[in-house]
Amino acid sequence: MRLADNYEKNGDLIVTTLYDYARRIANQVTVVKDQGRDWDQLIDDLVTSKYFGYPLMFLLLGVVFWITIVGANCPSQLLSDLFFWFEGQLTFVFQLVQAPEWLYGLLVLGVYRGLSWVVSVMLPPMAIFFPLFTLLEDLGYLPRVAFNLDHLFKRSGAHGKMSLTMSMGFGCNAAGVIAARIIESPRERLIAILTNNFVPCNGRFPGLIAMSSMFMAVGISMASSSLVSALVVASIVITGIMITLAISWLLSRTLLKGESSSFTLELPPYRKPQVITVLIRSFFDRTIFVLWRAVKVAAPAGALIWFLANITVGEYSFIAYLADFLDPLGRIMGLDGVILLAFILGLPANEIVIPIMVMTYLSEGAMIELDSLSAFRQLLLDQGWTWLTALNFMLFSLLHFPCGTTLLTIKKETGSKKWTILAAVLPTIVGIIVCTVIAWIVG
């Protein structure tokens, strides 16, 4: 005891002496003139206030999605026009050299069409969403979000820093899993890793946005429809956060028992974002990076799908068998076999789930020109989609196993197969339950 007491006394003496020195020197070399109004404090009082904190967060999230949806409309159309004009040229060239039918099907209808869909539908929303998100990050808003959410996390038995790892998850869940290193307690770090997948990463956002604008705001005027779509996407995100909290609560009372630890969170000063740098960096580091990843995976996937769709066993194509096999489960969940197949084949990267789905539908049905979002919508309607299918698609996109990269990262970070498997099984079960319940209620 005596020794420990001594240690503590010495430690206190050391710290107080250091602090005295620091204060003395700082006072000697610093001159503070009239500081005027402290804007940082004023803004902080507002954005972290009891009453305005949450509404402001929701509003900001909604505005970001709204700008993304409205802004992405026009360039999306332009890009797909461009790509399908080029497809015409490609077709012309293939006909000119009298290329075999299968080569044309594989390269143009399989690979090229899949790719152009990925680029024209995903690029514009990403190019708008990422810079906006990065601006908020640069501004210093994220720690305020962490501050607001802290007591919710605490009550669910998780660590308050989890809102930061979740924010990283918006960019990429693998990055979010790595970011969980900032949480010191192994128990809370595991919770953060296991639940990170419940925030939609940027591979899933474009799909959410597209589904929302196609199905969730039909029959409303143009101006308000984009507003409704934005609110739907924001609600999906909020749903993800609520499920994160629920699962954390569950985990910290079963597999990962324990109290949440406290921590110091510094609210950094607001800084004027470096707009140009943000634009350039978020475009090249995130947008192009994600797109390239999608393209890299989507191209071979397009070829694979084309083969699966064109290799027939007996009367039906291989892909039809697979989809048929999954169909009963899909129907129960308010989806269909093709959608489930797309999610399963999309394991390497979430970016390619929709392209795979489109390619599978196309290979089954008539070859229509997918030259716009409305044509895309028509394709889905022809396959029997309703707003419920779209809603459950969005929910299952939010609630299913993480992509291959994220799973590998989880394996590396936890060093355990058991946790990795749980990280895949847990959200999938939640997704199946949620979709089934909703389909049951509505149906």
Added chain:
Amino acid sequence: MSDYLISLAGNPNTGKSTVFNRLTGLKQHTGNWPGKTVLQAWGFYRYQNEQYTLVDLPGTYSLLAHSPEEQVARDFICFGQPDATVVVVDATSLERNLNLVLQVLEITSQVVVCLNLVDEAKRKNIQVNAAKLGDELGVPVVETVARRGIGLKELQEQIHLLVHGKIKTNPLKIHYPPELENKISDLIKQLHYLPESLNKRWVALRLLEGDQSILRGIQEVTRLAFS
């Protein structure tokens, strides 16, 4: 093979990672939230035809090893044998930042202070007298606005002069109350077996605090020194 090893320390959110990126040309995104640099990032730059390796340590408020970040930062400055340590300091909250500077100065005299965010300080009507700060601390102080690249050439120059022994630093010595100073000098006598590279006064202070984590690092260094 690099000529010099420089470690970069600082409180969270002082623009440390921006300094790092600016110097090394790496394009890591620097987010405005604490705890981003959990692991050390490594980068390189050339100055006057010599290669410098820059190690970006986790942002910490102190080096008392209460958290993994603090331990990583402390172990590197103490046992990593860097040729110089740059401490990035936020000019808008000097007092809090100086705590870290003082702790670094207790470990090593090879220190350059990078007084960052002076533009922000100016906007807040805070004036820091860099020359006077340098006199007080006994090490070079360079004013910078890292995000606009201002002052970084001068920082490189000061690092260059320091590692070549062209500046002699005279780091501020912290005098503790007599009761503690007596214990320190008693303990230092018993630490004569420690290798030259370790600062005995600093080790004594940690031992007096009952810091266990330091022992492992010392064992490691001692083993290397004798083998």
